[in-house]
Amino acid sequence: MTYTFQDIKEAIQTQFGADVVVAENTALQQPQLTVKKESLKDICFFLRDDARFYFDQLSCLTALDNGVEKNTLEIIYHLYSIPFHLFFILKVESERGDGKEALPEIPSMVDVWHTADWHEREAFDMYGIKFSGHPDLRRILLPADWEGYPLRKDYVEQEFYHGIKVAY
């Protein structure tokens, strides 16, 4: 049988209790489940290893910034199960922090899927999200001494980089 979004959600709730689910959005073409970030790692391990689902591939990890007004960042995990051809979308939300010293923290999924390694480095690079437990959290695309996190909605680029004018 093919498991639907509701089945997978119920399986998560029976395993971890009903309160791990913060919100769900089933109105979308691709429904999403928002979970607590504290239990994210356990849920991911469960989804990967459970014989009913085997979500063995992390297709995509997206970070996005909802802007200063909403003051939230989201991380969206697109999971895919190769043996059963199942899709599932997990989401966690976090405070934005000020983008300088106070950075949001989210548990790293590197232990579950290695795909998360570089994707999390990219999210750190572009959004300034700290992934706790990541083995090698460095900037990946930008130079190591770049200031700020460019894909945040309130980003203003620095004026000079090593004496070279940035804005042109």
Place this chain on the structure above:
Amino acid sequence: MTTQATPNYTYNPLHLQQSEPLVFDAGNLKRGEIIINMGPQHPSTHGVLRLEILTDGEIVKDVIPHMGYLHRCYEKHAEKLPYNQVIPFVDRMDYLAAMNSEHAYAMGVERMLGIDKDIPKRVEYIRVLVAELNRLSSHFVAIGTYGLDIGAFTPFLWVMRDREHINRLLEWVSGARMLYNYIWVGGLFYDLPVGFEERCKDFISYLKPKLIELQKVIIDNKIFIERTANIGVLPLDLAINYGITGPMLRGSGLKFDLRKVDAYSVYPEIDFDIPVGTGAMGTKGDCWDRTHVRVAECFESVKIIEQCITQLLGDHKRTREFDPQAVVPKKIRPKAMDFYVRAENPKGELGFFFRTTGNTDVPFRCKVRAPSFVNLSVLQAISKNVMIADLVAILGSFDIVMGEIDR
């Protein structure tokens, strides 16, 4: 030297170390260890990839890729541009397979708009036709430069000669040789030029014997086999855990191709096989298997192109009334939603994630899951304790495009 744009600039060699510091501690090496920097202008890195290699003699102890030399802020640009204007940026990500990327992008936006069922069949067949031509050309570059990496010069010239024909065909279609902006959201820029199908047929009959030649000169070549078999073995479980897709995953023995799995566009109506690596020359998932899968895929692409041409000359043939832009929306404004779309590119699974707000023509967020980016991440895991020359062979077999990794 200072100019108006750089009034405070003074050259300082330390800047290099600050902007991309070494991961290994140069002052704390064991006896016999050396840090070697390979790239970003090394010819075998296929673009501007820089590898930091910790070596002991000829043996690679560890390797760290440094990227970002070709970062062009695609995702930031996409947050400022309407959907149709993003397409040229999509071209420039995987510049060797622009048609395939456009196809994936257009498909995603069409599904968000809910017009994906209205696209005329002829448009879909043309899309698949040009995408498969482009897949051939991308695999040609992959195979040719791979031969070049490990010392075979002839195949490179042969595939470049054949790729030139494809480039000319696609130039005839779209006006550009590599970056097309041909597939639009909801349709195509133009219908195929008159006589294209026939010319394409001629090209296919020209190409078939050439592909067999290519197979003989490269993958059945004894030197090539010696050089690639049992090198860089990527076990299947590791490949899946790292999210590897495309010919690399199939090289490790899994029959997984999104053209079959997701059955998008007109692929379900077309008959083709999915070649997989079997370990015929060594171990399953080695460099030879990956190259073998690419060469075998060229034959499959030829099959697909033939069937597309049959359809384009038969059931969906050119008519005076046919308008490739009939379904192109005047205003592309999807409802508020999150949407992930994926498609099989020559390098693997290309995914686009969109968030739309419903009140602008501009995506709120457009994230790209680039196949080369994910595929390259496994390099460190499978190139420990190999020879430096084999590291070049392993990297070449990945078929990376830096435009897509750095975006």
